[in-house]
Amino acid sequence: MREFDLIEYLAGALGARRGAHEGIGDDGAVLEVPADRQLVVSTDTLVEGVHFESGLDPVDIGYKALAVNLSDLAAMAATPAWYFLNLTLPAIGQRWVEGFTQGLRQAAEGTGIRLVGGDTTNGPLSITVTVCGLVKRGAALTRAGAEPGDTVGISGPTGLAACALADLQQGRTPASDCLRALRRPQPRLGFGQALGDLAHSGIDVSDGLLADLGHIARASSVGAEIELARLPSAAGLSALPEQQRRDLQLGGGDDYELCFTAPESSWPAIERAALASGCLAIRIGQVTTGEEVRVLLPDGSEYTPARRGYEHGGSSD
Ligand code: ADP
Numbered sequence: 001m002r003e004f005d006l007i008e009y010l011a012g013a014l015g016a017r018r019g020a021h022e023g024i025g026d027d028g029a030v031l032e033v034p035a036d037r038q039l040v041v042s043t044d045t046l047v048e049g050v051h052f053e054s055g056l057d058p059v060d061i062g063y064k065a066l067a068v069n070l071s072d073l074a075a076m077a078a079t080p081a082w083y084f085l086n087l088t089l090p091a092i093g094q095r096w097v098e099g100f101t102q103g104l105r106q107a108a109e110g111t112g113i114r115l116v117g118g119d120t121t122n123g124p125l126s127i128t129v130t131v132c133g134l135v136k137r138g139a140a141l142t143r144a145g146a147e148p149g150d151t152v153g154i155s156g157p158t159g160l161a162a163c164a165l166a167d168l169q170q171g172r173t174p175a176s177d178c179l180r181a182l183r184r185p186q187p188r189l190g191f192g193q194a195l196g197d198l199a200h201s202g203i204d205v206s207d208g209l210l211a212d213l214g215h216i217a218r219a220s221s222v223g224a225e226i227e228l229a230r231l232p233s234a235a236g237l238s239a240l241p242e243q244q245r246r247d248l249q250l251g252g253g254d255d256y257e258l259c260f261t262a263p264e265s266s267w268p269a270i271e272r273a274a275l276a277s278g279c280l281a282i283r284i285g286q287v288t289t290g291e292e293v294r295v296l297l298p299d300g301s302e303y304t305p306a307r308r309g310y311e312h313g314g315s316s317d
């Protein structure tokens, strides 16, 4: 497949219309932002062999490349609008491109996001997606608003994706719910948008619960206490030894649930929003005046996890 044909194919398949005002085909995309909205932009790169295994089904690659970016928009309480796709490909194989496009389409379905541009180059497989979303002026949810006394919440269980990855790396068959968490993470877009009006701070869990809650704590100059017994678990984690399960729940990345802090008075509305958008809203702890994120056992003593999160070369990705 030639580069020109690839771009034509992507433009046709992913909803962007060549020649349309905001579509693909000019030297740049012209995007209209309503006067009462702000643009939220986020970008993430997936590199073969680092973020996904060589030979992974292109449908899964396409799905994840867009889903992890949509999750960042969810964490910011933004509504998806447009995305850019920067593809570095060793060769442009038609079957690969069709599968990849199908995965992108699956992730985009129902979100309203449209492909409006990108770049295509030759080299080792790497995919960068840049998403743009819209929020009401001043309404973006950030990491910086947590207040002492807030309740810490999570939109679903964590540790499943990391459990599936460890199983695959060690030649075991992952439990179906863990494999689904790894391959088909669900960006919590509806819930994130509701949290924009209800929560003080939010983040998506990509590095691991403790690491990501640590980002909120640092940005907000607060501490937090997590009650280990309150962490939601899942069928696929239930057979693990307790310590291993706890460490996956606290440190496993890649689940893309939302972690947020909110005043207790918001909780009835938060629970209704979670129900309406098909996720959970579980209270897992409190924001404190301290500086650290601590994990407490049921007897009130502190639990020291084996690992706090996933890091690349010393900096979190
Ligand atoms: P230029 O040489 O001016 O940078 P390109 O040939 O790179 O132009 O791109 C032509 C058009 O195709 C642009 O609108 C660009 O956004 C779009 N495009 C290129 N690659 C991709 C891609 N992988 N996905 C979506 N749009 C793409």
Ligand code: MG
Pocket: 119, 120
């Ligand atoms: Mg170019």
